[in-house]
Amino acid sequence: MSNFWMDLRPVLSSLSRHKTAAFLIVLEIALSCALICNAVFVIGQRRELMNVSTAVAENELVRVQTIGLRKDENPDVRTREDITLLRGIAGVRDVTISSQVPFGNSSWNTGYSLRKDQEKPTAHLSLYMIGERFLDTTGLRLLEGRDFLPEEYQSMAVLDKIEGDAPMPSVLLNHAAAEKLFPGDSALGKEIWNGDVASRVIGIVDDILPPNPRQGNTAAVLQPVRFNYANGGSYLLRVAPEDRDRVLKEAGVLLDKAMHERIIFRLERMDEMRSKYFREDRALAWLLGIVSLAMLLITALGIVGLASFWVQQRTQMIGVRRALGATRHQILRYFQLENLLLSSAGIALGMLAAYAINYVLMKQHELAPMPLWYLPVGTLGLWALGQLAVLGPAMRAAAVPPVVATRGLA
Secondary structure, eight states, X not given: OHXXXXXXXXXXXXXXXXXXXXXXXXXXXXXXXXXXXXHHHHHHHHHHHHTOOOSSOGGGEEEEEEEESSOOSOHHHHHHHHHHHHHTSXXXXXXXXXXXXXXXXXXXXXXXBXXXXXXXXXXXXXXXXXXXXXXXXHTOOEEEEXXXXXXXXXXXXXXHHSSSSOOOOEEEEEHHHHHHHSTTSOOTTOEEEETTEEEEEEEEEOOOOOSOGGGOOOOEEEEEEEOOGGGTOEEEEEEOGGGHHHHHHHHHHHHHHHOSSEEEEEEEEHHHHHHHHTHHHHHHHHHHHHHHHHHHHHHHHHHHHHHHHHHHHTHHHHHHHHHTTOOHHHHHHHHHHHHHHHHHHHHHHHHHHHHHHHHHHHHHHOOOOOOTTHHHHHHHHHHHHHHHHHHHHHHHHXXXXXXXXXXXXX
């Protein structure tokens, strides 16, 4: 301990004579700490979001969506004929239709309550209206209960003609929705309310991803409704990964021949939908990564530059210390201790600024709170950067020979 205080006194004395330079390097480290911590945190959040699971056979699914150029008197019949055509394509394992698909961007949401007279819904759920064989086509796992029976499916065209809330006797919930509505309890067989309509939960499925995962709501409800091509339904085809591009081309040709008076405006693979959906997130992550590396480089160069300047300014002082018996190791330790003090002061200010910035982002952009473990990890990282940056100038200082102490004395 006595050796530490002996080393500390000359360091503090030297810093007190160079307040401006010391303050600037502390400020630079603090700014780097604040910005880099938040940048790394945002990058981590984006990477976590980009790697989220859809709970479906993503690499085997393709999406086909069409829209008519004129009003179809019976779109349900056309939709059934389309599905039959699509099932006949070589390599197609199964076909279904759905109101929504993961990464579809446009999201339907609805509130569900546990009682009919409840003022506010217990949870807001992403709404999937799914046709027959949805689970088999998408590969979505049934965790509890059963799938819909054929007689439980309803036509969207019929539901549109019903005045008031349409009946929906049975629904499926994904696991996240079941936990929201019935935390710690099984949702299977329970009754839930959407306005004045009561539905029985007949099954729990894996956490299928809502069409717009950026919204942060992973809870979803699946209703047995036969959507059709005219009201925005998407055909989902399950095929082997190597057949996806070929099947998409054949599907477009077949559907166009079957009905010329419509536009086929989506022919896409689900993995490509994921890539397109997260394009901006990837760009942001790369940009923040480049900025973080630039900040680290600037900080390191600032430390090197300041340390080199101080070595040049203190050459004679270093020579005197060497002449009085100071070893190279002691000179090296002197500059490393000096950098450690500056880095610690900068890190302390930087961490306060980092959490202040995070707080603003939480309020303005609903970002999650920064984990506390960023504090020790960031501290160790910046300490290591400072010690590496100062090592070169410190070694040059340690190499100053004692003879320089006599220069300028004659």
